[in-house]
Amino acid sequence: MKPKITLKDIAKELDVSISTVSKALKNSKEISKDTKDRIKAFAKFYNYRPNNIALSLKNKRTKNIGVVIPDIVHHFFTTVFRGIEMYANQMGYNVIVCISDESFDKEVINMEMLANGSIDGFILSLSAETQRKNDFTHLKELLDQGIPIVLFDRVTEEIACDKVILNDKVISTEAVEHFITAGANKIALVTTENFFNVSESRKEGYLQALKDNGMTVNQDLILTLPHSLDNTNLITEFFQQNEIDAVLCVNEIFAVQCMSVIQQLGYNVPNDISIIGFTDGILSKYSSPKLTTVAQHGEKMGEKAAKFLIDRMESLEMEEAPFKTEIINATLIKRGSTIN
Amino acid sequence: MKPKITLKDIAKELDVSISTVSKALKNSKEISKDTKDRIKAFAKFYNYRPNNIALSLKNKRTKNIGVVIPDIVHHFFTTVFRGIEMYANQMGYNVIVCISDESFDKEVINMEMLANGSIDGFILSLSAETQRKNDFTHLKELLDQGIPIVLFDRVTEEIACDKVILNDKVISTEAVEHFITAGANKIALVTTENFFNVSESRKEGYLQALKDNGMTVNQDLILTLPHSLDNTNLITEFFQQNEIDAVLCVNEIFAVQCMSVIQQLGYNVPNDISIIGFTDGILSKYSSPKLTTVAQHGEKMGEKAAKFLIDRMESLEMEEAPFKTEIINATLIKRGSTIN
DNA sequence: AAAAGTTACGAAAACGGTTTCGTGTTAATA
């Protein structure tokens, strides 16, 4: 056991004052070369490292950033997180993660805990419940206290802060048009029932594409699935009762489930029915055929969010820069589940 | 902007001393009821919360735990992390994550950063490079400094600390025996080339099962794949050149890749060739047929690791409790890729 | 009425740093 050494320890041992030690280690020219050398050698020998907590207290900044996400066992959030972590780390910041588990209360509690000094700023994606309740007082209070926040993906207009989002609507339109170009005209949408702005945007994009191409919307071709259950039966019914030649799914799980059902029903993907999903995760990459999918570039999103946050935190006090919203351009990765 | 309020602010405003405020808020009976009420009301009104950093400095404990994992975009680590986060959170701890990205240097740097006061203890799974180099001085130093460490999954015997591992060997044997019971006798293994102790154990279990059942080992039936590339060709060759009726894969990606190749070659899963993988992630759940797989119970592992760490940290000073190794029992989840 | 005990609070040290401001010794200048 050789416990961490402090400035005080060095000072006592070398019979100088704490201030001298501190200055010497910072190479202050106030201190003579001799003394500096002695102190540095000693510090090196005992592997002295300043205590982060003491520094945080003194500097009133922790170099920690708080990340609050609804779920971590989810490819998209995972990649965003990785982007955040990489950029933050590179800039000398550490990342404290809290999982809201889609719960409003957890989101609030976690953020309040961290806000009492543990972090300098937040990056978060709203929990489902928070979006449903439309209650953002916790975020407003933190902003009031001068704690910067960056929202990503699941954002809200109620909060004025930096945001990073995906061009969900545009890419959905593009996806549907990819179907249309290939000759499809009975295009279905499989989406979630939740009040997620992202699902909404994707639906809008879908509708937009139909409209732009003079196609009529058939509500029967829009399947809204409940959250996290086995939806096989619903999906099977859906494909049995409707004539469909292409389907856009708002996530890769739905996409792969649809593909499974479709193949089970004896149809060929992509010849009889084409499929496009969202999220370029392992499901899309290892299915057969491989799924055409919307790559959300989570890492890029995370990196951008971290950059927004760190920029704002480091432009200390002149916090008057206007809030920005960065739109990450999703891209359609064309693979085997679509024609062309 | 209403910045955070401190004890000093309250003291000044109410014209009492800082100590009085502190004691009043802790309900000390040294303080008269009148004063306590005044102070509490004021504090409540201004939403006073003690500063975590100051507390950390005073108490010499941060209530943060550091988690260092090789990768986050990986189902198993993700679930372990979730288990850690849940338990830690529940016990009032926050979690700081660093991703070593399988790099020795990153592992070392990150841990040293965090060790200077930011965290009270570590939970980690060794990076591939660390395992290859067999260099654990960074861990030894931290232990020397009195910082507790819990290793999980990718562990080493070189370090004396609490550990949480999977019964990889036993479950592999069990998996192979599941094949044998169903009548297989040309059983293959698809594994990684890395020096992971887990892959080693799984191989041992495979060999053990063959031996126990009086079967001879055919080295041709053991395919060692390089890390993270497209292995389709290697796998295809493997199944073309060998007669195989069952294959155990050390992860679910290999399993699903094998399944894809097998089906492509015109064989039926599970009738012609059965498959068992490791990791019960989405790939296993959404493939068709669904994969029989080894569930590693990552959450449980994470929870146990967090419990080990917190127990040790909170049994302050009487750190003489012997180190324990918890073996998490993996379970075989039987699904459509095997008979029976 | 003196001694002892309560009550209610404040001063100060401590945690581990950084930084401003003195100050005693020399060295350079007038």
Next chain:
DNA sequence: TATTAACACGAAACCGTTTTCGTAACTTTT
């Protein structure tokens, strides 16, 4: 030789808490 400047260092404040200890001002006991 007296004055000033440069040098090299220390004292102390500060960040926001907790906690020990001291002490006025009462109250109670004898």
